[in-house]
Amino acid sequence: MSGLTVDGVPVDAAPRPGQCLRTYLREAGHLAVKKGCDAGDCGACTVLVDGAPRHSCLVPAARAVRDGACVTTAAGLGTPERPHPVQQRFLDAQGFQCGFCTAGLVVTAAALEEGDASPRPDAAADETWKGNLCRCTGYRSIRDALAGRTNVGPAGGLGTSTPAPAGPEIVTGRAAYTLDLPPDHPAAARLHAVLVTSPHPHARIRRIDATAALASPGVRLVLTHRDAPATLYSTARHESRLDDPDDTRLLDDVVRFHGQRVAVVVAASVAEAEAAARLVEVDYEVLPHVVDPEAARAPGAPLVHGDKDAVTHRISEPHRNVVAQTHGEVGDVEAGLAAAHARVHGTWRTARVTHVALETHGAVAWLDEHDGRLHVRTSTQVPFLVRDELAHVLGLPREQVRVHAARVGGGFGGKQEMLVEDVVALAVLRLAEQARARGERPPAVQLDLTREQQLTQVPVRHPMRVEVELGADAEGVLTAMRLDVLSDTGAYGNHAAGVLFHGVHESVALYRCASKRVDAEAVYTHQPPSGAFRGYGLGQVVFAIESALDDLARELGLTPAEIRRRNVVRPGDGLIVNGPADTDVELHGDGVLQCLDLVEAALGEPDAAPDALDLDGGGWLVGEGLAAAMIATIPPRGHHATAALAAHADGTLLLEVGSAEFGNGSATVHRQIVAEALAGHAPWDEPHRLRVHASDTDACVHDTGAYGSTGSVVAGGAVAAAARALAERLAAGERPTPDAPLRAEGSHHGTPRSVAYNVHGVRVAVRPATGELRILRSVHAADAGRVLNPEQLRGQIEGGVAQALGSALTEEIVLRDGVVTTRTLRDYRVPQLGDVPETVVLLADTHDPLGPGGAKSMSEAPYNPVAPAVANAVRDATGRRPHELPMSRDRLWRLLDAPAEPAEPTTRETP
Amino acid sequence: MDLGTVTSFRSARTRADLDLALGEAPLAGGTWLMSTPHPQVSGLVDLTTLGWPDLEPLPDGGLRIGATCPIATLATSGRSALFARGAAALLMSFKVQQVATVGGNVCLGLPAAAMTSVLAGLAATAVVWTPDGAERRVPVAELVVGDHRTDLAPGEVLRALEVSPAMLAAPSTLRRIALTEHGRSAAVVVGVATPAGPRVVVTASTPHPVVLHGERDPRDPRALDDVAWFDDPHGAPDWRAAMTARLVAEVVADLDRSAA
Incomplete structure (x- = not known):
């Protein structure tokens, strides 16, 4: 064995025969090397091998060691004090947000420059960078970094583009994320948990036998439903735990989706735990399942939580698979529709999409030697709420649990859940009992979900079916709004109610209309659960309402901006959906009108680079569209x-x-x-x-x-x-x-609250013969109040737009009879650098009397209006309206290339 | 990713080292093998230590591509414009193309494997080492028989891929479409002008290469009528069928233009 060097230091450990270089490097303490996908798709683990950039997850460690490879990580390229020129450019441009992808980007960029410190042109970047995914930025700031542009100044007060304080550590690979434990960390020596999961969408466990697994080398513990506390809970975390149903057990004897965990194996290494997991014998009684949310409500449908009680478990109607619902009307919708000069009606559908935070869910738990408490270090957006629920589920005093996060590698709402912390905590408590009996020190336990598990087992955005009917008078003033919403929450009701109520709230309340009716239900199906995701239900419902409004404007001969100007709420209006208005939300200023004006004007300008797009071969149709969205600056019911x-x-x-x-x-x-x-x-x-x-x-x-x-x-x-x-x-x-x-x-204390507005506009070219769609111009106006940090605000907006373009055009978790078929990132199609157009970001000039320094929140909001803006532009270009996300090429082709009428026409009635 | 079931790693030096034990898998670039779980694999045998030349001229002016030749090496060889076009059609980044091998890409049996597209398009012949020490030759278009399925028998190893001088020199073209510009191909159509008319090969949209040539005339609108369209998350079968027909027509038109 020749041995390799890392950042100039020899490593003498022998690699395991099937080990990849990524884990070999991390086990040797080189933590700049991240795991984003472990499959060669994301580039977060890129290192230089003898000067050439390599996805270290794809390099056999035995080969690299045999060949005496010289490995360089981001940490070896430079230090916070003396960064590599490429690292300095990522700092100057702030070409990162969470920073989990940054080390891999920096290493790749450094290799491309081959010692030449001069900035690279943007040209050819699309092809070059398809091997490095970033989920936060939308890539504009990364393009800036590659091109050597500077976006930030010195640290300062409000209104300055102060750089992120962690920047120097991030670009040099030194920022510590959840599982980056230094050798002197109390949990540095830790056991590894691996999950045994269900091969059926619905089954009862008749028998589960861990004997062989327990006898397998390195195994310390196997947990099954017999070990799980009886306490039911929800993975969703809210200020009040009563917001979500108690429908989840840590390990259950009934499995309700394909991929649900049924046992946990804890062993000295991941490989040993995996080997033992294959030995856990489970005898399933397969039960009938339902995957269609419409069918789930029908009489006789298999019940997902038929064993539970409406009041005890806070499930609206367990015997009908309905976990949450709202039905109500203000005014008289029937009369409003009857009196309308123009009416439109349609049904829209959205897909399952997943967050793809580059850092997967992961946690380490241990009992602290000094204070005796249970410590959990986890990738979470909500450490306090996870602590409270862990204490509740495990029957511990809250004071006996400490939860903390290091830097978190992306969230987008996906980490407003307790998905791994309960497993490692229970394992540590059980192992501590064993250790005490033997007089040993209790071990720490880590659970690090794989990317495949992220795509197949953890919550996605709720797919929704949204029916909308609108009526307006001859002046374009709304006379009636009627919505019927069906949300598929999958096998568990985490965030089902919150997403449903929020989804129909600001989307409907944005428009003043005397008569509104909303019927909305969230139903269980035997599929992976849905959960919290940026925008929290608004994106789905906004897609439908803003599409219908676009049809209504066409009926009335109004521009898309004008019909919205005539109907948006103004200061003094209440935010009304289908009942009394919220009492703690205040409307201030004319932000939404400014945003509409800004987008309308900016869309009218020519494309930034009109010749840059080669509309080869002809057959392209060009159109424009816009859409608006409103969001409360703070969630309801207390945020402290x-x-x-x-x-x-x-x-x-x-x-x-x-x-x-x-x-x-x-x-x-x-x-x-x-x-x-x-x-x-x-x-x-x-x-x-x-x-x-x-x-x-x-x-x-x-x-x-x-x-x-x-x-x-x-x-x-x-x-x-x-x-x-x-x-x-x-x-x-x-x-x-x-x-x-x-x-x-x-x-x-999160109250009173304000609202923020976003308007997105696009010009697209569509080719009906193939379904291809190109965004020629993308403009986004935001009402963020006073701007606290211009560069960061721009980055949040661009990132939200990019994530929304993914939902609008390419991303989809595909299931076949309850089984996910998109199990890798390459099958899921997160936007790459070359997929995301530049978005012109414009800001309304407003000042919020409630926010800090006059600011409004602006993280989720930019996501919400993007998909309908694109759909409206497709309608404008082609005369046919998309009703389903994502507007993938195959779907658009089916819609547009059909010779006669569109496959799913919007019915229009004009009396 | 770590392959936790693997307990041995051997570097092959001679052909005798290719006598694979049960559970042993040949390892070329490793970029696919390491990218997905293989619980049935217990050993790895590195082929890159056999010292197979990447590219060798054949006496007749043709090209012999070692199975372990990195895709990037072939793409920049300049021997056929299709090699670079094929590499650009790959899902994988330049970083992976520098490691992934031409033979490995073919042996995947992946409908969208672009080296299969290009080599089937060039009517290349696969040279397969058989366990008895002999070798057999099979057209690349027949080596891939289905999704992740090849004609290779247990113990057989792909040694090289050979392309004739006529096909290397002939006018050629490649057209593709995917759900995203740089994503995995949904349909790849390669065409080469031959004295017997355009030879067109469809990949990615079908589970295995479909050759349109001779009796199966690419100009015949019914040439694709009996094709089974591949169904995976990279494009609906009906769309793939329509796009393939469109790309075939474009490829034939490309070849007609180059002939004119």
């Missing part, structure tokens, strides 16, 4: 944050705040808020003096978590309150002593 800021006598500041940083940029904004409040209070006003202790249940009293776009407006509000209080004390002459820092606390 606390923060503390302490000035120390040595000149440093310590900020303690609960919320997690997963690329949302809250860690940057919190620093800016502190800098703004403490300006002039030397020496504590210098940015480098601020230390932050965040995303830890030990950091502060409580934090509901970073969901509902609250990192800036709620956690940021608490930080602002703490910073203001500290500034007042400093202004009054108080000073810290070496023994007593000067400390101030702040909190925010």
